[in-house]
Amino acid sequence: MEIVGIGTQNWKSASNQSIDVNNGLILQSESDCTRLRRRDPVPFFRDYVLDLSNGVADKYARSTREVVNLLRNTLLSLNESTKAMLRSKENLETALENIRKDLQLNRETAHLRSLKPKEERLADGADDLLNAERLHLVNLKQALEAKHRGVDELLQQLAKSRAALQKLLSERGRVCDLVCGVTRPAYSRQSTRDSGAPGPGNRPSTCGVGGSGADGIDALGSYTPQCEMVIKDAEDLMRRCKLVEGDVAETLDEVKRLQKTAHKSVNDGLVKKISETVTFDQKLELAAADSRRTINKARRWESFAAKSLGYNLGPEKYSDLKAREKLDRPIIRVYQRHPGNQVPEAQEIIKARNYYEDSLLTTRRNIGLLQLSQRRLEEDMRAKKLAASADLAALRNRRKKADHRW
Template sequence: MPVLATPGERSQEPRVGAPEWRQATWAKTRNAHRVTERCGQEAVAMWQPEDSVWDPHVARHLCRAAYIEPWRFRVEMIKGGGHVEKPPPGEGVTLWKGKMKPPAWYARLPMPLHRDARALQTAEVVQAHARGSRLTAARLSRAQHQMNGQVRLLQRQRETTDHRLSEVRKGLLINQQSVKLRGYRPESEKIPDRADRMLTWEKDELKNMKRKLEEDMEKSENLLKILASCRDTLAFCCKERLQVVDLMNQPLDKVLEQAGRHSWVNLSRVPTPRTQGQKTPPPDPVGTFTPECAQALDEARRLLAESKDTLAEMEKNEVDIRKLQLQISDRVCASLAQKMRETSELKERLNMSVGLMRGTIHRCTKFKQEMHITRGLIKGPLSKHHLETREKLDRPLVRVYQRHVGTQLPEATRLAQGTDKLQRHISNVEKNLNELLTVQKNLTWSFNCKKIGFDVDHNVVRLRLRQRHPHVCYEQAQRLVSDWDPRTPPRRDTSAAVK
């Protein structure tokens, strides 16, 4: 009896299950494998850097070799023919024994000690910020101290310049006193000379010095205000930075020394054993070295350099003006002394002339007196009781002859002629004597004028030497000019007079 075969037995497929059913199962299995591999790779990739994830386009057994290849040393040829192995560039720990340099490892997921690590990192940031604030405060404090020192130097120089300005003003008062004193000379001694020109030149030079010193004082005053403002700004910035620091366990000078520099403004740097210090950090609005601090330090650096130049210029001007003022005063005193010597020579010459004229006047006066006596003798006696025998006109000879009238005798005519000639000589002598007396009077007046001029110039020189002494202040010289008048005696205190 024949056996009947089923339709499934007649086909060559030994499997009983349907292909769709079997493919569905395989699809689920492949999907499960893909999910498992993906999740495993993602789970591992979370703990590895991004560049350590395998490339899907590279075969599985070649991924590790391709990943490790950049870690190996590179061989470079040398010019001499040899070669040298160098590690690849970048961060990481170099393994010289294995000739490899793995890159730095960065995880993309927080570690189990992530909280502690973040706390340590925050503490490091806070400590770095505190150190930066302390260093910035130290820089600002040192700059503030240097600004204070510069302000003190500028103030001292201003005091010196102000003292020199008072000396120049006192020199103007001395010049005014000298001109005022020389104005009391006689009119014959007021002829303009080189001493007057020297006084005028001294006045002009002192005015120029005064103007120059006043400009220096004004310039230094403006600079002092700017320095004080910059110092206040530095103090405010330093105080603001110090608010960040809770515990100042190190002095600010020590912080600057650790930073490798003693002066951030670099005005007067003290040599340190460190060869190179830290560079100035860039300004950071949210950091420790803010733009305000940078601007304050830059302004301090600029002002310190400017004030240094200003101080040097003011000191040089003060020294030059002191020397020039002393030279001018000496030259004026020398001119007055020369004028005194010339006046003394003229006085001696006038005195000699007056002495010679005095002898001539005495001789002329004596000769005039003798001529007056002679004229009286020639005129004859005033009374008949004074007549002598030889002077009588009735002498025996005249009485005997009686040939001539008494008025026609030659004796009377000759007497009249002699008397007239003698009178003319007397008049001429009187005229010459009056002229001699007039000239002597003029010489005496000129001599007295020269003496007064000499005394005035001597008093001017003495006054100048006394008034320019450093112990004489400007107020004393000003009171002397305002109150003193050589033509009037000093005022006496009534209360003192009563006592």
Template sequence: MPVLLPPAERSQDTRVGAPAWREAAHAVSRKAHLVTDRCGQEAVTMWQPADSVRDPHVARHLCRAAYIEPWRFRVEMLKGGTTMEKPPPGEGVTLWKSKMKPPAWNARLPLPLLRDARALQTAEVVQAHARGARLTAARLGRAQQQINAQLQLLQRQREATDRRLSEVRKGLLVNAQSVKLRGYRPEPEQVPDKADSVLTWEKEELRSMKRKMEKDMEKSETLLKSLASCRDMLGFYCKERLQAVELMNQPLDKVLEQAGRHSWVDISRMPTPRTQGQKTPPPDPVGTYTPECSFALHEAKRLLMECKETLAEMAKTESDVREQQQQIGDRVCATLAQKIQETFELKEKLNMTLGLMRGTIHRCTKFKQEMYITRGLIKGPLLECHLETREKLNRPLVRVYQRHVGTQLPEAARLAQGTDQLQRHILHVEKNLKELLVVHDKLSWSHNCKKIGHEVDHSIVRLRRRQQHPHMCYQEAQRLVEDCDLRTQPPARSKAK
């Protein structure tokens, strides 16, 4: 038999379940929703960037729009009134079709492919280190090649400067030999003249050039040692970098071209306009481009600049010295040639004067002999065979006590006066003849001195012309001077009487 329940009281809640029971179910559901939202938000924020986390002060339906707003393109007004859309600045992939540029994604948790990604990154680091080592080795090798080229140029210039210095020293020996040979001239020809002054001036100029070139040689020797040390240092660092690279899959020049650098230290050429070179990386003590490599390259660059300046200075000095020495030698030879010409003219004048005096002496001698004959004729005959037929020797003799009566005769007085006058003329002629002979001897001595001086100066000019030939080396000139030293000293010339 059915059981009849008592009628319930009328109420507005038509639900049968108890309110406590419903509240417990709602509480469990709300808690599940909160846990779900919280875990989902935490799960998302664990691998999303920090700036992508939703702002709690912004409504949920507005978070996405506020987050995407910085990604959109910016519209800029140009000068002509037109507009242009530009992507926002910063890193990221630009989506031109959707006019958006999301920022770079930086996750805070490792992704499932973390191991592979880290292996790829490690391989990239190793490859980058190998490339850096090859590039640094290429830079060091190229710098070493340039240093070697500068070493060769410097050595060649040193050889040229040394040859010129040998020519200058040979010029000093020739100058000393010229001065010594001029000491063999007679004493009248050793009066100081312009040729002696020019020889002294040549000696001072050659000494000045010698000191200047010796300083250049010392400076170049110091620079040569620095270049050699820098070359060895670059070679050591290059070998040290190459030890990190076992397989060189491309030549070092190709590495430099890939880096956009045809040279790392060369300052003599402009960079190739087709390629834009990379900047020099900062020195890294634990990287491939260490501070030691940086110092070596900077030192190589400094030495290259200094070597170029030194080479230009040495070449200019060598050219100037060669030209100056040639001008000095030509001036000395021209002065000696002018002195030879003047000596030759004086010698010819003295020779003509000697000829005239010789004729005068001959005439005076002949005239003196004729006067002697005349004096003998005036004295009268010595033998009977000298008498003429009209003359007689039977004149009466007069005996006197004080004076011979013949002295009072006109013929005897005139003959005595004529004989005395003739004797005085004979003595005067003899005196003049002696004076002519003395002057003739002096003139002959002077003429002989001029001849010797002419020969000495001519020999000096010939010697200088022969020694200026490039085939005559310094050792031959030195042996010639030593042979000249073995001679006796210039003989002392007696003074002209």
């Protein structure tokens, strides 16, 4: 016998509909689970993200550490260039001080030579050498002052570059607190000594990790355009420092050579002038000796002529004449008894007196002229001795202060 359903159709439809809805929800849930399983992260996603973030930060810190090392090495090289420029500046200042001392010594020499007697102050070759030395030293002083100003300007630029490097180094180093400060250097110390500055080829290849710019330069990376600009400026300054250092060294060597040459030429001129002065002083002494000898000879002749004149004139009083000295002595009176018999005794005595008087006058005039010449010779000798002493004092002063240790 066939079993016929007792429940109504509506009642069955409601139950079947509930079952169908449940089956659909089951399928939808299973589909969503599959889809969400593929989409949703794994359970250890938090740790995974932490590891990724730490890796990115560590990579950036290491890259920045190389940039910091590059900046630090550049700063060290810049410091060495600054030291070299400071040494060059000190050498220039020492050379300028020596030139100022030489100028002062030149003035002292001219002053000592001006203390000579008036007749010995005529311009000579030594004065020309002193003037030439003074002009030469002034020109050297102006050249060294120009070099000194150039070195000062370069030192100011180095100070600005060092300040920029230090500021950038401090800014870049803010992300390197948690990484080791030791890393493979971007360039060796030996290459730094050889080249004097890190070149673009020595920069780290990991700079600017994640950057898209050329040569790893990225405004948001570790190697920023500011780093590139600061390093390039520092390299340019270091190259200029090398050129300036060599130029200053050559200039100082040339200045020292020219100073010694000028100093030696003036000293040689003074030595020659002293030698000439001493030679003329010796000649003047010989001439003065001849003059004294001639004066003594003339005085002896004057004395002889005066005595001879007195002998010829005889006594002043007639009563003092002896009988043989009188013009009217007996033999003469007897001789004159005949007409025309005259003796030229009186005329000859008068003529002899005139001769002696003329001889005395000439001799005394010559003695006066010789004495005047003697005084002039003695004055000239005294002037020559004073001039030689002044030149010798100037020469001793120059030799004493030639080492500039005063």
